[in-house]
Amino acid sequence: RKEVEQDPGPFNVPEGATVAFNCTYSNSASQSFFWYRQDCRKEPKLLMSVYSSGNEDGRFTAQLNRASQYISLLIRDSKLSDSATYLCVVIRGGATNKLIFGTGTLLAVQP
């Protein structure tokens, strides 16, 4: 089992839809969590950090569920420009502080 798992998709949604992705992690010592966005063949870019209490940035909401060991990303009012791959990143706790990347979820917003 991978340490960080994501549904690869693709998620095909119409413009204006609300879409949510989950990401599960297996290491209960994981301390920090991020969502990155990656456009095709481009570099990943930080979308948002995920805080324990949940956090929102415009149309994007990130949540953390430590008990069930997953994080989620909710996108409201989807735009064509939201089409991308969304990478879940978990920082393994302990001495290593290693970043573990999920393989990403592909979102395609249709006109």
Place this chain on the structure above:
Amino acid sequence: EAQVTQNPRYLITVTGKKLTVTCSQNMNHEYMSWYRQDPGLGLRQIYYSMNVEVTDKGDVPEGYKVSRKEKRNFPLILESPSPNQTSLYFCASSSRRGEKLLFGSGTQLSVL
């Protein structure tokens, strides 16, 4: 502007011909790292560096070398490239390990 500069953007080479991919950051970051990205496998860490003259293996270091003689530069060296090293490579940096990463724009390498 804070950035990680990676060169070249595209590289086609032949088996066994040594090559270097350069990476430079302008943020005085201590931590730098190299990743390769392959379909279905996601980003896998090749090597990382916690500071000048401090480097260590990541998950897939075989066939690669790195050096960190200066804080800003972290080149990736393929002494004898092979076709299984055909991949999309990213350099990244952060203030320290465990912090959010800033990535370079990537190098698409094809080894024939």
